[in-house]
Amino acid sequence: MHGSELIVGPQHPALKEPASFRVHVDGEKILSLDLDISYNHRGIEKGMEQRTFEKNIYLVERICGICSHSHTTNFCKGIEEIMNLTIPRRAQYIRVIMAELERIHSHLLWLGVEGHGMGFDTLFMYTWRDRETVLDLMETISGGRISHAMNRLGGVRRDVDDATAKKVLQELKFLEGRADYYINLVKTEKTLAKRMKGVGILSKKMALELAAVGPTARGSGVKRDIRKDDPYAAYGEIPFKMITSDSCDVYGRNYVRVYELKESLDMVRYALENLPKGDLYAPIPDTVKAAEVVSRYEAPRGELFYYIRTNANNMIERAHVRTPTFANWLSVVEAMKGMHIADIPIIIAAIDPCMSCTSRTTIVDANDRKLGALSWEELEAYSIKWYKGRGIGWEK
Amino acid sequence: MNWLIEAFYIFFFPGFLFAIAYGFFMEWFDRKLYAKMQDRLGPPFLQPLADFIKLLSKEDIVPKAASKALFNYVPVLSLAFLLTAFLYIPIFSNSSPLGFNGDMILVLYLKTLPSILLFVGGWHSGNAFSSIGAYRELSMVFVYEVAFFAVILSPVLITGSWAFSDLAAYQQSNPWFFILQPIGFVVALMCLQAKLGRVPFDMPEAEAEIVGGPFTEYSGKKLALFRLCTNMTMVVGSALIAVVFLGGPSLLFDTSSLGWPAMHLLGFAAFLIKTLFVIFILSVVRSAFARIRIDQMVFFGWKWLGLLALLQIAATIILKMVGVF
Amino acid sequence: MALGVIVKELFESLAKKPATIKYPFEKVPVAERFRGRIHFDSKKCIGCSKCSIVCPAKAIEMVPDEKHTEVDFAGRKMARQRIPRCDLLVCIRCELCAEACPTKAIELTNKFSGCSGKREMFVTVE
Numbered sequence: 001m002h003g004s005e006l007i008v009g010p011q012h013p014a015l016k017e018p019a020s021f022r023v024h025v026d027g028e029k030i031l032s033l034d035l036d037i038s039y040n041h042r043g044i045e046k047g048m049e050q051r052t053f054e055k056n057i058y059l060v061e062r063i064c065g066i067c068s069h070s071h072t073t074n075f076c077k078g079i080e081e082i083m084n085l086t087i088p089r090r091a092q093y094i095r096v097i098m099a100e101l102e103r104i105h106s107h108l109l110w111l112g113v114e115g116h117g118m119g120f121d122t123l124f125m126y127t128w129r130d131r132e133t134v135l136d137l138m139e140t141i142s143g144g145r146i147s148h149a150m151n152r153l154g155g156v157r158r159d160v161d162d163a164t165a166k167k168v169l170q171e172l173k174f175l176e177g178r179a180d181y182y183i184n185l186v187k188t189e190k191t192l193a194k195r196m197k198g199v200g201i202l203s204k205k206m207a208l209e210l211a212a213v214g215p216t217a218r219g220s221g222v223k224r225d226i227r228k229d230d231p232y233a234a235y236g237e238i239p240f241k242m243i244t245s246d247s248c249d250v251y252g253r254n255y256v257r258v259y260e261l262k263e264s265l266d267m268v269r270y271a272l273e274n275l276p277k278g279d280l281y282a283p284i285p286d287t288v289k290a291a292e293v294v295s296r297y298e299a300p301r302g303e304l305f306y307y308i309r310t311n312a313n314n315m316i317e318r319a320h321v322r323t324p325t326f327a328n329w330l331s332v333v334e335a336m337k338g339m340h341i342a343d344i345p346i347i348i349a350a351i352d353p354c355m356s357c358t359s360r361t362t363i364v365d366a367n368d369r370k371l372g373a374l375s376w377e378e379l380e381a382y383s384i385k386w387y388k389g390r391g392i393g394w395e396k
Numbered sequence: 397m398n399w400l401i402e403a404f405y406i407f408f409f410p411g412f413l414f415a416i417a418y419g420f421f422m423e424w425f426d427r428k429l430y431a432k433m434q435d436r437l438g439p440p441f442l443q444p445l446a447d448f449i450k451l452l453s454k455e456d457i458v459p460k461a462a463s464k465a466l467f468n469y470v471p472v473l474s475l476a477f478l479l480t481a482f483l484y485i486p487i488f489s490n491s492s493p494l495g496f497n498g499d500m501i502l503v504l505y506l507k508t509l510p511s512i513l514l515f516v517g518g519w520h521s522g523n524a525f526s527s528i529g530a531y532r533e534l535s536m537v538f539v540y541e542v543a544f545f546a547v548i549l550s551p552v553l554i555t556g557s558w559a560f561s562d563l564a565a566y567q568q569s570n571p572w573f574f575i576l577q578p579i580g581f582v583v584a585l586m587c588l589q590a591k592l593g594r595v596p597f598d599m600p601e602a603e604a605e606i607v608g609g610p611f612t613e614y615s616g617k618k619l620a621l622f623r624l625c626t627n628m629t630m631v632v633g634s635a636l637i638a639v640v641f642l643g644g645p646s647l648l649f650d651t652s653s654l655g656w657p658a659m660h661l662l663g664f665a666a667f668l669i670k671t672l673f674v675i676f677i678l679s680v681v682r683s684a685f686a687r688i689r690i691d692q693m694v695f696f697g698w699k700w701l702g703l704l705a706l707l708q709i710a711a712t713i714i715l716k717m718v719g720v721f
Numbered sequence: 722m723a724l725g726v727i728v729k730e731l732f733e734s735l736a737k738k739p740a741t742i743k744y745p746f747e748k749v750p751v752a753e754r755f756r757g758r759i760h761f762d763s764k765k766c767i768g769c770s771k772c773s774i775v776c777p778a779k780a781i782e783m784v785p786d787e788k789h790t791e792v793d794f795a796g797r798k799m800a801r802q803r804i805p806r807c808d809l810l811v812c813i814r815c816e817l818c819a820e821a822c823p824t825k826a827i828e829l830t831n832k833f834s835g836c837s838g839k840r841e842m843f844v845t846v847e
Binding site for chain 3: 431432433435436438680683684
């Protein structure tokens with residue numbers, strides 16, 4: 001079997017952020033895939049160790065542009081657990097409202113990107129137009145379209161008053177109509193079905209084995225949703241269905257997401273209609289004991305995982321963030337096998353990748369058997385060695 | 397003074413200058429429609445021209461790995477073929493000033509060459525994405541050109557002549573061919589869409605997959621010429637369909653009694669309206685579908701386009717034998 | 722009919738006004754709570770540097786007040802020693818400074834577009 005190598009990325013029109021895929025192809029068929037995702041290392045975990053808790057909220061908010069509220073909520077949730085705080089119910093509900101609006105906006109954005117990947121630019125334009133409505137709603141509630149700055153330790157910073165709630169409820173009607181439209185479109189459009197059905201197969205067994213999360217796992221029939229498994233905020237009180245699909249392909253992931261649009265809209269409506277009275281936040285203690293906590297959250301893309309260890313100086317000693325995209329990369333490698341070159345953008349887009357959330361650096365040198373961090377000079381020398389090894393010369 | 401008039405025909409109207417200007421207009425019309433259907437504002441009127449001029453002024457890079465001669469001459473040659481093809485299509489009267497018996501074959505032939513040239517250009521770019529795009533282009537040529545030639549053949553079977561003038565004359569006294577041969581019309585439109593490399597048949601370019609395919613390594617003037625070629629394909633293709641299936645310059649009523657200036661002006665207006673109608677349909681198709689895969693395209697092409705085209709020819713032959721035409 | 726779903730929407734969009742606007746000539750309305758460019762109220766600011774302390778992005782720096790403007794605080798008159806200066810390219814519009822300000826001198830206005838050929842864009846008390 002002979003094949004050739006196609007290098008997709010780090011600069012490629014299908015990728016919105018840098019990542020590199022070395023695809024081994026035989027004609028139009030993909031034999032295997034190598035990933036290189038670390039182009040965007042920003043040192044946020046280290047940065048978290050040098051800031052106070054309050055300031056960290058604004059740092060983690062900037063890990064991801066799309067799930068900014070997810071990151072802050074998950075971080076606050078962890079610190080609140082260390083502080084042993086009871087969060088007022090109103091704050092919990094407002095957190096859920098923002099989280100679900102964010103999910104709608106993320107899924108609409110994703111549907112557009114997926115459409116663009118298969119050349120369906122009309123779908124891309126329509127979904128992004130409707131996403132504007134969601135962004136406007138979030139702006140009305142929080143004052144920011146993307147960086148909401150809604151959370152504080154112990155609760156939320158801004159209230160959803162009656163006038164705002166009324167406005168949001170009104171706009172939800174329009175969005176519900178649009179969600180129905182997209183469900184109808186995904187179910188009936190022939191060319192969409194042709195590109196999605198049977199593409200990017202990830203069996204339930206492999207999804208479990210490769211620890212896929214979020215809609216990628218649910219699209220393969222794995223019943224895994226942190227909102228159900230480990231309810232946080234007000235998810236224990238708000239009724240919703242977990243959407244899964246057994247088709248195990250890109251269509252399944254698509255199906256899960258468009259139906260989740262509908263579920264999320266229902267949840268926002270329920271939360272707004274049953275918004276409890278009360279405080280917006282609980283007072284926080286001055287000192288925090290040294291402790292460690294694991295905080296989990298269902299971001300639009302899947303399980304968001306934080307490990308936080310605090311020390312006696314009211315600072316974070318170590319924080320680790322595992323974003324859903326990072327957990328899903330292995331499933332992409334699996335799903336890509338045996339597919340066509342034309343399916344590359346679709347399968348990559350189907351996990352809704354967010355590259356800059358994903359970058360990690362740990363140096364594992366297979367030849368020298370070393371593990372650890374590098375200094376800047378060492379890194380430079382390493383990169384020159386690496387490029388020379390691939391036949392790319394360095395002439396001054 | 398005969399040569400002066402001929403030079404005017406070739407270079408100004410209905411020749412190169414008009415063809416290029418109309419190409420820019422068509423590109424604007426298509427982009428505006430596409431934008432409007434997507435709920436966007438769309439480009440201003442002179443945007444295609446501005447894009448073209450901007451591309452002309454950009455740096456022109458020839459990759460080290462490319463075969464220079466082929467890489468450089470491909471855009472010029474394909475533009476030349478398309479401009480020549482346009483000269484033979486009647487746009488204001490029943491026959492083009494340069495028309496002859498058999499001009500249809502020449503136009504069909506000249507219209508096919510740019511696709512082959514695009515393959516050559518892509519193949520010699522020395523880029524993996526270009527090569528993929530190039531062989532996709534070639535696989536598509538074998539699908540849609542066969543169907544396209546077949547459906548063009550069936551009107552010719554009725555008129556019995558390979559001249560545009562006979563075809564147009566026939567449609568002046570009879571119903572237009574898109575009524576007589578609706579299947580052929582639809583197949584021809586689909587083939588034109590494939591020829592233009594637009595959604596759902598844009599896999600040779602498919603920027604999300606293979607970065608623009610054969611165009612990947614082209615930049616500056618050569619890319620500008622390629623874009624001009626796409627516009628010219630639009631003009632030639634839509635004009636061809638307008639003449640073959642929509643009656644060319646003929647209108648629903650008899651215009652020959654109005655004297656030749658009015659008759660030709662009306663014929664020209666009919667040509668414009670019909671070609672823009674073709675572009676309108678193509679725009680709707682472009683915005684209503686997702687791109688299909690190359691294997692699905694080959695399957696679709698042979699299963700549906702090819703089959704329907706053969707069906708159309710069979711129907712025409714049978715009806716002719718029965719004596720309907 | 723499967724095709725009808727999208728084609729209907731296409732023709733509806735063709736008939737109505739586009740959703741996009743000509744940006745520099747028309748501007749989108751922003752919400753009441755919108756957090757835009759920062760504004761310091763010169764009359765109210767007492768130079769306490771609380772805003773500078775809470776700022777997560779370290780965008781606000783306290784600089785000496787050359788004029789030593791006289792300001793009122795809690796019925797007391799005093800000469801202001803320092804004033805805040807915000808670097809707009811660093812500011813993340815989180816509104817923590819406005820919350821921390823004891824005299825409500827800071828406001829995040831609804832201005833959002835700001836272009837400049839300069840590398841530095843500072844806002845200070847006006």
